[in-house]
Amino acid sequence: MLSAMPAAQPLAASVPAVAPALARPELLAPAGDWECARAAVENGADAIYFGLERFNARMRAHNFTHADLPALMAFLHQRGVRGYVTFNTLVFADELAAAEEYLRVIIAAGVDAAIVQDIGICRLIRQLSPDFPIHCSTQMTITSAAGVAFARDLGAQLVVLARENSLADIAKIRAGGEATSTSLPLEVFVHGALCVAYSGQCLTSESLGGRSANRGECAQACRLPYELIADGEKVDLGDRRYLLSPQDLAGIDVLPDLVRAGVASLKIEGRLKSPEYVASITRVYRTALDRVLGAPTAAATPRAPESASPAAADPHYELQMAFSRGLYTGWFRGIDNQALAHARFGTKRGVFLGTVAHVGRETVSLRLAAPLKPGDGIVFDAGRPDEREEGGRVYQVVVAGDEATLHFGHGDIDWRRVQAGQRVWKTSDPALERELHATFAGEQIRFQRPLHLEVHGRAGTPLTLIARDGRGHVAKVASALPLTPADKQPLKLERLRHQLGRLGGTPFTLGDFSSLLEGDVILPVSELNRLRREVVAELDRQRAAPPRWTLVEAASRATSWSASTPPRAASAPVATQSAADGPDVVAVIRLPEQLEAAWSAGVRTLYCEFENPKHYRTTVARFRELQATDPWSDRSASSIWASAPRVFKPGEEWILQQVRSCAADGYLVRNYDHLAFFAADRKRGDFSLNVANPLTADYFLARFGLERVTASYDLNLAQLEALLQSAPGASFDITLHQHMPMFHMEHCVFCAFLSDGKDYRDCGRPCETHRVALRDRVGAELPLKADAGCRNTVYNNRAQTGAEYASRLIALGARHFRIEFVNESADEVARTLGRYQQLLRGEISGAELWRELRLINQLGVTRGQMETAPQLLSRPHS
Structure with missing residues (x-):
């Protein structure tokens, strides 16, 4: 039933004005090419963001070239529009020289700012130019005031918050920054596709096909169908199969709240979209924002005479026709897991027209829920969007009473596949498309x-x-x-x-x-x-005339280890290991019962990540007992480390306090709040810090006193070797065996599909009573876990191993190798750890262990992202 679908919330056609004293936020539009740039400018964007040939998170966009920059920036600036380059990918050690040359071109061209993900690149920019603006990308996963303070310390001028931050979070982040004098202007996404996973923390495409989202190559696995498996049985969800595909973000209803919150920039997603999309969304938000501010649009683009269409009066209609998987306010109003993902489709739909009442001879009849005219395109929704769907252009609309009969061209529709009860969507409005194209076609100046x-x-x-x-x-x-x-x-x-x-x-x-x-x-x-x-x-x-940013000479570049790094921060005594020491195994466990198996296998360094933080106390206590009863154990040579949830949001200090109360030997730092909270403790950096080059590694080690950092999971073997050649190998944890953590998301699948609740307060905590997995299109069952913050992680069901490459990594100075587990039994843990220790002692070869793991693991193993030549993952249409 359509009524069961938590579709778009009503969007206000008339957004109320707020007090005129409030600051006017920037409206920031996407531009994948010149046409999109013109569409944005002519429809009222204050700024655009765009990528170049390399180092941007939308490598499938047409993108500009560095040779385009002078002409593009002159065009934008003459029109009073700012231009930001997206430099928002991780950069590997062997790419730093090329990255520096790109940055020099960008700075010299008078670009207004670079949007940056990589911490090392932020440092490099500051070495090249003390005044060129840095905007910290949403890929940096900044969700709190501590994250903003971290960005400010890096020399940034603006922070793009995670999409998962609510209006309440934004208020707390601003208040926290103002209280500590560490605030920065904040930017939020206001419209467009929502990633289900935290940006910068999604390793799905990397895990499944060697195509990193952190490198601009996301394959959109979140838009594919999945089945829910609970305790070994498939859960009947009817036609809800797109469990990880959120509705698209539409923040038009909360514009007054965003203005009141003091947000500095409102960002529209869509560098892969058409210029008509850019024109449409930009003009809708331009008009709505000016109405909120109580000011007329600077010079509203006149609508064509034919646009006595719904778009002229209803922004909701135009937003849906531009691109819509359903429109929703996302996380702005807080968490509602029932509404975020309706799960019925993962592709564009458009405007809902109604449900088929009767099927005639090359006609259908229905009660129209939205306007329709000849020439419009429609699609029949049979509840199987992954299969070919029937649809076409409407030839004639005949209205009789409250029902309309739609006529189509002969042979356009396979009527055997159209049935009463199917939903009908309007997917195309040619009149609106012509109107939108007219707003930017040619050289005419329209927006003043x-x-x-x-x-x-x-x-x-x-x-x-x-x-x-x-x-x-x-x-x-x-x-x-x-x-x-x-x-x-x-x-x-x-x-x-x-x-x-x-x-x-x-x-x-x-x-x-x-x-x-x-x-x-x-x-x-x-x-x-x-x-x-x-x-x-x-x-x-x-x-x-381009802005004249300071640009230092090439001799001052900082692409090497320990380049202009502040002194190491004070911290607890650090246990060090020289490169001459032999390699050691670090066991990462996610079930308390895996502890004794790891100990019995002879592993004396354990990292723990538990769904329930209460398990840390009992696990640490048991570890102390094992230390005390082992006559051969040197307690100073063994340690247990606890890890708080991967993402921190305002109000979750209690989780950090609960984790620290276990009195572990040290803590895994996984985000910016951990750096501050565990400042006086022993700490090591986890993979979520996205350490991909020596500049990033050096910053965490030297400035914050981390003992080691984990090399990014985006690195293949060649890139990992480049990192080890540019920095001391003993400074890194290298993950040699793991189930890749793929999606890490605010969206709680347990709550959404195993309860009727909105969030942890009324969901009944099914995560505590069910073992759950997601079954993909090829039958793989991907384990799902929740953490203390109710965020979910989907793991790859197949373990990946770098066993064949261990000797090469050891030769380059690597000494610390993580062996990770998810749901493995105690026997599997002990056996696996024992064999990896033999590997690192040289008792068996990597090839032998690879063959053995393939035989003894029911699902086999994979080399994962370490393979240099990726296998491409097929992706759905966006």
Whole structure:
């Protein structure tokens, strides 16, 4: 039933205004190519963001080239629009020199900022330029005031918050920053596709096909169908199979709240979308934002006469037609796991038209829930969106009473596949598409921004015209002729406003105007026209000139280890290991019962990650008992480490306190709050810090006193070797065996599909009573776990091993190798750890262990992301 589908919340067609004293946020639009850039500019974007050929998180977009930058930035700046380059991927050690050259081009071209994910790249930018703006990408997974403070310490000017932050979180983040004087302007995504996983923490495409989301190659596995397996049995969810595919974000209803919250930038997602999409979403939010601020749109793009269409009056309609998997406010209003993902499809649908009542001869009849006209495209929804669906152009619409009969062209539809009860969606509105295309086609300037003018002078002196564009540019020109006394028709305010405000064909429309002329004076109209043209030309010249950022000489570059790093932070005594020591095994356990198996296998360093933080106390206590009863154990050579949840959000301090209360020997740092909370403890960096190059590693080790950091899971063998060649190998934990943690998400599958609750307060905690997995299209059952913050992680069901590469890594100085487990039995844990210890002692070869693991593991093993040549993962249409 359609009523069971928690589809889009109603979006306000008329968004209320808020107090005019509040700051005006920037409207930031995506641009995958020149047409998209023009679409954004002509429909009111204050800024655009775009990628270049490399180092951006949308490598499937057309993207610009570095050779385009001068012309693109001149175009944007002349139109009063800022341009930000997305440099938002991890950068590997062997790419740092190329990254530096790219950054030099970007800075010299006068780009307004770079949007950056990699911490090492932030450091590199600051070495190259002390003043070039850095915007920390949402890929940095910043969810708290501590994350903002971390970004500020890196030298950033703005932070793009995680999409999972609510309005309440944003308020707490701002308050926390202001209380500690570590605040920065905040940017949030306001519209577009929602990633189900935390950006920067999704390893799904890497795990399944060697295509890293952290490298701009996401294969969108979240948009595929899955079955829910609980305690070994398939859960009947009806036609809900897209369990990880959220509805698209539409923040138009919460614009007043975002403005009140002081958000500095509102970001539209969509660098892979068409220019018509960019035009549509930008103009809808431009109009709505200006209405919120109580100001008219600077120069609203006029609609075509034919647009007595729903789009003219209903922003909801236009947003759905642009692209929609269902529209929802995302996490802005808090967590509602029942509404986030309706799970019925993962592809574009559009506007819901109704349900088929009758099927005739090449016709269907239904009660229309939205306008429809001949030429519109529709699709019949049979509840199997992964199969070919019937649909086509409507030839005729015949209305009789409250029911409409739709006629189609002969042979356009296979009527055997259309049945009563199927939902019908409007997927195409050609009239709206033509209207949108007309907003940016050609070279015509359509969107104009206010130009503030004032005139000075008196009889016998020139008339001086001063123009300000509101972006810091000021132009002043003086008339060639002096003002003369006027016998009649003096230059009164309205006459000046009319003559100097004739700004058609320019990027400007007349804003504030003031006349400070003394007495009744006159000047020829031709001279007024010349003044207007000259002042506009001068502003054009000023605006086209690129910002002049400081750029140091190449000799000052900082792409090596320990480059201009502050002294090591004070911390507890650190146990060190020299490169001459032999390699050791670190066991990562996720079930308390795996502890004794690891100990019995001879492993003396354990990392624990438990769903329930209460298990840390009992596990540490048992570890102490094992230490005390082992006559051969040197307690200083054994240690147990606890890890708090991978993501921290405001209000979750209790979880950190509970984890620390276990009195472990040390703690795994997994986010920016852990750096601060565990500052006085022994600590090591987990994989979630995304350490992919020596600059990032050095920053965590030297500035925050981490003993070691875990090498990023995005590194294949060649990239891992490059990292070890550029930094001391003993500084890293290398994960040699694991079930890759794929999706890490705020979306709780347990709550959404095993309860009727919205969140932890009313879900009944099914995560504590059921063992759950997601079964994918090839039958693989992927384990699902929840943490103390109710966030879910989906793990690869097949273990991956780097056993064949261990000797190469040891030769490069690696000494610490993580062997990770999820749901393995005690026997499996002990056997696996024993064999890896033999491998590291040289008693068996990597090839032998590889063959053995393939034989004894029911599902086999994979080499995972360490293989240099990835197998590409098929992806659905976006």
